[in-house]
Amino acid sequence: MRRLVHYVATTLDGFIAGPGGGDPTGPDGFWPIPGDYIQHLVAEYPETLPVQARQALSVTAEGTHFDTVLEGRRSYEIGLAAGITDAYPHLRHLVFSRTLTESPAPAVELVADDPVATVRELKRQDGKDIWLLGGAELAGSLYAEIDTLVLKASPLTIGDGIPLFSRKAAFDPRTWTLADHTVLKSGAVFLTYMRVGS
Secondary structure (H helix, E strand, O other), X not given: OOOEXXXXXXXXXXXXXXXXXXXXXXXXXOOOOOHHHHHHHHHHOHXXXXXXXXXXXXXXXXXXXXXXEEEEHHHHHHHHHOOOOOOOOOOEEEEEOOOOOOOOOOOEEEEOOOHHHHHHHHHHOOOOEEEEEEOHHHHHHOHHHOOXXXXXXXXXXXXXXXXXXXXXXXXXXXXXXXXXXXXXXXXXXXXXXXXXXX
């Protein structure tokens, strides 16, 4: 069965973006992206690079982890504001929204249905794992469905911001087993956790 993998960058204090949202790695962002971090993504997770980065880095690898990406409306709109209608044309791209009525890109699928029911149906289908890109609202609503966490922890703290899971997530303690880890010279750490009992 396919797994839902929350593959996400986080600060050491558990935030995925600043208080106002937006792209923390963009031109006005605060999140440094060192060279060894990019090299690790290219080598291990090439399918998670957006199309512009893939083109700039001459990445053509299909990737071995994911064939589907799930994104919430707010995260998707960050790309739209930058003129990017489909950052992941090499993946099946689902955007969860009850307010968007027409997809800006032919291959981007808008989903107004319950995210939990949608993910359970996706898990029953054949294919590679499902990448939960974000943001916090979608991750919070899918908290109980997440099988694997891949945390790209940056050596950075920000004090306040958008947390890994929205505060709307139910209180539901989970135990995770560390399945893999990679420590980069720049200080970033990739931590892969499998949910106990999944």
